[in-house]
Each structure stands twice: as C-alpha cells, then as structure tokens.
Amino acid sequence: MSTIRVGVIGAHGRMGSEAVKAVKAADDMELVAALGRGDKLETLVEAGAEVAVELTRPDSVMDNVEFCVRNGIHAVVGTTGWTDGRLATLRGWLDASPSTGVLIAPNFGIGAVLTMRFARQAARFFESVEVIELHHPDKADAPSGTAVRTAQLIAEARREAGTGPQPDATTTALEGARGADVDGVPVHAVRLRGLVAHQEVLFGDAGETLTIRHDSMNRGSFMPGVLLGVRRIAQAPGLTFGLEHFLFEDEHGTDAG
Amino acid sequence: MSTIRVGVIGAHGRMGSEAVKAVKAADDMELVAALGRGDKLETLVEAGAEVAVELTRPDSVMDNVEFCVRNGIHAVVGTTGWTDGRLATLRGWLDASPSTGVLIAPNFGIGAVLTMRFARQAARFFESVEVIELHHPDKADAPSGTAVRTAQLIAEARREAGTGPQPDATTTALEGARGADVDGVPVHAVRLRGLVAHQEVLFGDAGETLTIRHDSMNRGSFMPGVLLGVRRIAQAPGLTFGLEHFLFEDEHGTDAG
C-alpha cells in the first residue's frame, strides 16, 4: 500500500495541530506540508501533496480551497461558513477540475454523525422524542448547534412520516422547565463543570424507550473522521457535503445541492 | 415475633389498595380493617388496630388522624396538605396522648428519599449542579414536586456552605433551553411516552461528575416505605415528619417544628 501524501493548512490552530499529529501517526499517510498563517500555498504543490486538510477560518477558506482544486489537490475541509453562494462558486471550480474531490464536513466526529443519522432513522417510530445536551459551563450558546441540528432532522423525519404533535399534558409549568422548542422537539441544555460535550436523544412509545447518547471527551475525537475523509476523498470526485456520505454507502447523494 | 395489627383508611383508593395488598403480604403484619369512604372509624378500635395507614385526601385526613390519636392508634400518613396550622393542631392532640406516634411522609419511596438525602449531602462539594426529571406525558405539572423539593434542598445546602453562584457562560440561548430556575438550581422536565417517574441529580466539579438517579416504575415502589413506617411508628411517639427519620439514625430531629 502506498502512503497518501497529506498537507495540513492551518497547522498551528487547535484543530490543525491535532490533525498534524493524527496524520503523522497514521501508517498509511505521510505529512508532506504543515502550513500556518503567511506560509505559501505553493508549498503544497512543491511537496507533492495529494490531499490537503483545511482547518482555518471562514475568511481564508475560499482562497485555500480554490488553490487546491485548481492544482488537482483533493481537499478535506472542516472550516465553516459555507453559504449557498460559496458552495455554487466551489462547484464552478470543481466543474473545471472534474477529477478532484472536496469534502466539507460541519462535524468530523463519527459518533456525532452516527447519532444524528440514527436519530433521524428512529424518529418516525416513536410517539415522543426529546434532546438533552450537556456541556462544560464555559460554553456561550444554548442549546449547542449539534443539538439544534439533531432536533431539526428529527422534526423533518416526523413531518415526512406524518407523525402528529408530541403528547404533553403539562398545564402548570415553571418557565423554562420544558426546555427550548426546536421545531416541536424539546431541547434541554445542561451546563456542568467537569463535562466536555455530550448529547442524549430520548425516544419513547408505549412501554419502551430508546436512548442514543454521544460523549465527546476531547478534540482528538474528531481525528478518526478527518483521516477517514483523507482516505476516501481521492475516490470521490466533486463536492461531498457531510462526513455521513463516506460512512454509509446507502447515503447516495454526495452533493448538498 | 407477634404481628402488628394494621388498619388501612382509604383502602379502595389507588395507593390504599396497594397498601392493603402489601400489608396482607407482610409476614409480620395482620390486616384487621380496610376502611373505604363512609365506613366507620370505630371499626379500627373494634378490630384492635395498633397502627392505621392513612391514604385518603386533604379534606378527610384531619378527622381520621384525630380519631387515631385520641384512641391511641399510631398513624402512618401519606395524605398531603399539611399546613403549619394543621401541624400545630396535630401536635396538640399528640400532647394529650404522649405515647402515640404519627408519621407524616410526603414521599414513601425509599429511593426518592435517599436521592434527596444524598443530593443534600453532596451539594456543598461541587461547583455545578442541575436536576433532570423525566415522566410520562400525562403529567400536568412541570417540574415535578419532588424535583422542586430536591433543588430547594440543594440550594439550601449550598447557601449554608457559602457556595457561590453556579458557573454559566451562556450568552445566547433559546428560551427555555437552560431549564427552570429553582433557587439558582436549573431543573429540566422531560415528558416521554413509555416513562413512569425518574429523576437525575447531576453534580460536577473540575474533572469529575457525580450522578444520582432514581427510577420509579410503579406505585408498588412506595410500599416498602409504608411498611417500614408501620414497623417503626410504635417506637416513635410524637410527630415524625418525613420518612428519612426512620431510615437513618443520625437524622436526629423527629419533629418538623
């Protein structure tokens, strides 16, 4: 097996430095470039990078990805900020370089992606569903973006299946007790010293409940997903939006459009 | 060992019929009377009841307990509605019958009582604490009375220990996401088909969390507490408020006053 030649863009950031370590530790990869702010993108070409891992910021990601696509370097992108307009621009670049692949993943955590997938699949079989997310108390937003996204996917699946509104006989409540309402799905946010990032999806029907829980202990938990993206992207020309398309073959659409 | 002669007042109600079954099944007790609405209290005396289990309603409990105390029958009372005024009246009756004991227990569930006790004891050692209660969706109030009481006990213990406010950096939140605020303790109420009555108390500090969870599957879970009350009340003259005083010897005060 020949190794994959990988460059990391944003190599000194929190995620990027983890990616540098993970690529170095992977038997089937070779780290050929580690670019920080100010470093020249041309280094990727000179180093013979086949795949670039892009972990920078919304104001630099477009330039970085454009360079990669124009030079036939596949890209695995964790940076956020992808509007419809930006995606359209990216597709234009890819049309001109049809053998190049770009994976954009809002979440590289395999556990988080599986949680969302399973939650969406289970949604139509249960009368009740609620989401509890639990994080360290330094987090600024409540609920977490992942919990909101999970609730939206569940609500969508219920709508498609024609599931009615959830049963709830509450007539007397303290304000906030029943959580935030995200498309009809109650979402509760716990903030506790000692926690990192956790999420529980609880489904219930007559006589049974099903719980899917994801516990993320540290940033290292994203790296198996990044490496999986690096391994698969050369065989997936065009745009792939969401790591789930690389996890399951039955996820046909590899394009967000 | 001689058996304890027990009468049940409110024997046809939901709790009362469970109590009838539990007393019958107990090796060390004999059911000597089972009174429904309209039955005469004198039956208790004629049947030689030593202990009465009172499980009726706030509008009848005072008459029932007065009868018991005046006739020297110990009482184990699950009916609620005990105001300071009512308690004072009851103490007057007990003063006139100093060898008679009355146990009033807002909650006969041993697991629930232990949860509250442990939560109160743990409260001062942790920076963060939140309560999640989970019930079937036919419940009318949110949060549950037990969860509110648990949060109040925790808040009290934190105040006594001089613990500061909980850390919470939330700046952007959907309404309700962070739960109800009970004396500074966030309380979240989940309503899910398939559940019965459940409560989790989560404590957190640097690098560790402690969780106390109580699951109550059916009304039968209250009966071990009722039976324990019946077994102990003859040795506890006067008023005892709360089953916890019969569970632990280091709970000195046996009077709510």
Place this chain on the structure above:
Amino acid sequence: MSTIRVGVIGAHGRMGSEAVKAVKAADDMELVAALGRGDKLETLVEAGAEVAVELTRPDSVMDNVEFCVRNGIHAVVGTTGWTDGRLATLRGWLDASPSTGVLIAPNFGIGAVLTMRFARQAARFFESVEVIELHHPDKADAPSGTAVRTAQLIAEARREAGTGPQPDATTTALEGARGADVDGVPVHAVRLRGLVAHQEVLFGDAGETLTIRHDSMNRGSFMPGVLLGVRRIAQAPGLTFGLEHFLFEDEHGTDAG
C-alpha cells in the same frame, strides 16, 4: 380506508391476549377471530380473516401457518423454533400460494430491532464495543438471547470491515469480571429487582463513546411492531424474516435464505 380483518391464534396466552387488545384498539383493524387451544382453524376462513397473528408455541406453529398459507391468509408470526428445515418447508407452501405473505419476527419490539440495526451499523467505526443487558432477577438465562444476537451482529460487522481484536490490557482479573465472550464481544448481564428488560451497547474510540440503550417496560411494547406487521404483510408476498425489513426500505432482502 377499509379495515383489515384480523384473527389471533393463541389469543389466551400472555402475548396473544395483548395482541387481542391491540387489534381491538387499532382504528384500521377489526378483530374477527380469537382462537385458543382446541378452537378450530376453520373459524379463520369462516370469519373472513385477511391476516392471522400467530402467537402460540413451537409444537403448534407449523400446523397453524400451513393452514393460513393454504387458505391465502397472510400470517404475522411471533412463535419461535424456526430451523432451516422448517423454513424450507414453509417456503414450499408459499411457492404454491405466491400471493400470500408470512412475516416471522423473533422480536417485535421496534426499539430492540432498531438497537440491533444501529449497533450493526456503528460496529465498524469503533475500536471497542461491549454489551450490558439488565433484567429482573427471575430470568433464567444470562446473557439474554437479544444481547447474544446483538453481540453476534456486531462481531460479524467487525469481521466484514476487517476490524482487529479489541484492545484489553487486563492481566489480573477476578473470574467473570470481564463478562462473557460472545464472538470477541464482552457481554455483561445484570439482574436487579425493579428492572424489566434493558440493554446497552457501548462503543468507544479515541476521545469519544457512543451508547445505544433500549428500555422495555412491559409486554405492551411489542404491540406496535405486531400492528406494523399486520399493516404491511399483504403487500409483502413470500417469506419475510425479521421485522427490520418492514421498518427500513433499504433492507432489501426479504428472505432469510
């Protein structure tokens, strides 16, 4: 919408009597026959049953299913004991009655079926996996059949994906501490008064864990699965083995062969 005419075979057993109640309560079904031991199968034909729910025992199920298939009555079967030989015999009957459908479901609990499906799907993405099942202490076998089956499905998925053996540095252990070994997957069985039937599948990889938990509180939890089978079987001629084929369209194979 016309209602489905349903007969229950084994109507007085524990599962069967639940099925009778569930069919009666379903808006889109009509209970036209409820057969106990000794009742004549011809009643199903006379009553015009379209679907029969078979919940008897291994020694009677073959006769019952043969009667149904020969008379063009679709069958939803919960009785166990299906050897390869029995399945071959059943396929022969179905070949002669090609528009009739038979669903054999070892487990009608939708939550249990989803748990197994999700466990199988997640298996190849995690380095570690263990199963904990928890039941009431009157259960005779340990681990439960569902837990063994779940572990086997996980082991199979790991083999297919080429996942290596699980990491485990244990050198000193008390006998039994690490659970039972089911195809390389540790399975732990807890027996606790107050529990009913519960199962947890724990997956772990660097920095994250994923837990899938199923809680079954009573036999009623199987009825949504039975009703779903009744609703779908007329459109599924031939043999379907496992409720999962009716839950997800991407489960192509509808035959156990």
Place this chain on the structure above:
Amino acid sequence: MSTIRVGVIGAHGRMGSEAVKAVKAADDMELVAALGRGDKLETLVEAGAEVAVELTRPDSVMDNVEFCVRNGIHAVVGTTGWTDGRLATLRGWLDASPSTGVLIAPNFGIGAVLTMRFARQAARFFESVEVIELHHPDKADAPSGTAVRTAQLIAEARREAGTGPQPDATTTALEGARGADVDGVPVHAVRLRGLVAHQEVLFGDAGETLTIRHDSMNRGSFMPGVLLGVRRIAQAPGLTFGLEHFLFEDEHGTDAG
C-alpha cells in the same frame, strides 16, 4: 486570612505535578517547596512548610512521613502501601508529636468517596445491588480497586442489616456473564477506548431502582480532595485514614485502628 505554607514531595510525578499546579492556583495557599527525587527533605523546614503533600512511592513514603512528623509538619499522603505494621510505626511517631496531623487517603476523589459512602448507606434498603466499573482499555486489573472496595462496603452493610442473599434465578449462563462475585455482590468491568474512570452502583427493589454514578475525567479530579486535606489537617492531630472523615462531621472515628 493567612495563607497555608505548603511543600510538595514527589513534585515531578504525575500526581505531584498536578498538586504543584493546584497549590499554586489556590488563593489560600503558598507553595514554598517542590521536592523531586534526590532533593533534601530539610528544604521543607528551611522553607517553613506547615503542610507537606506526599505523593511518591511505597518505598520512600515512610522516610518522608517520618521526617515530617518529627519536624511538626502536617502531612497529606496519597502514596499507597500502608500495612498494619506501617500504620503502627506511624502511630508511634505521632504519639511523640501529638500536635501533628497526618491524613492518609487511598482516594482523593471527592466523587469517589461520596459514591462509596452513599452506596454503603443505601445498601440495606434494597433487595438487589450490582456494581459496574468502566475504564480505558490500558488498565491492567479488573475490577478496579475502587469497585472491589465499594462492593465490600456494600456487602458489609448488608451483613450488618441482616439482608439475605440477592435474588438470582439464573440457571443457564455463559461463563462470566454474571460478573465477578465480590462478597456476594456482582461486579462487572467494562474496558472501552475513549473512557477514563467511571463507576455505577445499581440498587433495586420492587418497582424502583437507585443508581449512583461517578465519572472521573482526569487526574485533576483528585486535586479538590488534596486541597481540602491541606486545609483541614492542621486541626486534626493524629492519624486520619480516609478523606471521608474530613467530608462529614458524623464520621466520628478518625483513626483506622
């Protein structure tokens, strides 16, 4: 408030370096000495240390503690290996220096200590109890020492209360399924990549269960316990064995003898 002058012995070890950080970060303490292997103990005296935190190894702890006691420096000791003989020797030193205090704590985790205390207190109220401990897969022993100790405390409390053997109708079991038997309490050990150190104690009785769970995410979780020991040891002359004696006033005995 004057600050407490603290020296750390074993300052470069894994626990010791955490202690150095924790003491430095505490408002009410001053780090006056940080000794590694080969450093002279006299430094503690010269630096005016009031309390020494001893986190070394069984082969050096006796010399270190002897030096502290002879010089009137209170000691907070996390090093293990305390046989009855060693404890007797230590008591001899303390008899000769009656105002000096030594705390030996097998476990400085407040959550772990609370878990054991609550488990012991709850033990006599429930028919069933089992322990599940969950750790990373690099751990060499199974079950963990903490789980074995917890089970022993529970068994002791059940014996004292005259509780009978646990109900368990298992007749057919795979080897190991029912866990290890520690004094009649089943203990299950899970080893999973992504976990750190976790323990669950499950109690069950008719219709209800009580679960106490402790999650320890990193070594930092021991530091609140170390600091609590440092703050309290000057007021506790003689030998205190176990952090629990500093957590609760009703834990009377402060001597392991």
